[in-house]
Amino acid sequence: MYENLVSEAFEAMKSAYAPYSNYHVGACVLCRDGRTFRGVNIENASYGATNCAERSAVFGAYSYGYRKADIAALAIVSDGARIGTPCGICRQVLSELLESDTPIILSNGKETMETTMAELLPMSFGMEDLA
Numbered sequence: 001m002y003e004n005l006v007s008e009a010f011e012a013m014k015s016a017y018a019p020y021s022n023y024h025v026g027a028c029v030l031c032r033d034g035r036t037f038r039g040v041n042i043e044n045a046s047y048g049a050t051n052c053a054e055r056s057a058v059f060g061a062y063s064y065g066y067r068k069a070d071i072a073a074l075a076i077v078s079d080g081a082r083i084g085t086p087c088g089i090c091r092q093v094l095s096e097l098l099e100s101d102t103p104i105i106l107s108n109g110k111e112t113m114e115t116t117m118a119e120l121l122p123m124s125f126g127m128e129d130l131a
């Protein structure tokens with residue numbers, strides 16, 4: 001499932017700006033109305049200012065007014081030897097910006113798997129903790 005979404009994430013990956021790690025990541029958000037938002041990793045000479053592909057894609061959707069209830073799925077792909085999973089910062093961000101059961105499809109072109117934020121970041125800290 002989500003073959004088109006995964007293909008679009010691989011298409012996005014071609015635009016990754018990763019001159020330091022040479023690890024290219026592409027992401028694509030599918031909204032319930034069919035609209036898609038791409039993201040890529042964008043590195044920086046300061047290293048710490050690097051932005052990951054999945055955050056870029058979800059920020060893109062939010063920038064057009066979409067919210068977690070409007071997001072149907074997220075694909076994250078990379079050209080690594082094994083399937084890449086979101087970094088800790090992305091897990092924290094995505095746990096707030098996606099529903100806990102939204103399908104997240106991960107692929108490196110050789111293998112593909114599906115997961116959710118509930119699986120990737122159980123017992124997460126969030127908005128409810130600040131109430």
Ligand SMILES: O=c1ccn([C@H]2C[C@H](O)[C@@H](CO)O2)c(=O)[nH]1
Pocket residue numbers: 018021023024025040041042043050051052053054084085086087090
């Ligand atoms: O889930 C991930 C993991 C890493 N990266 C990027 C950050 C950096 O540019 C490169 C190596 O960490 O990959 C992502 O975009 N998403």
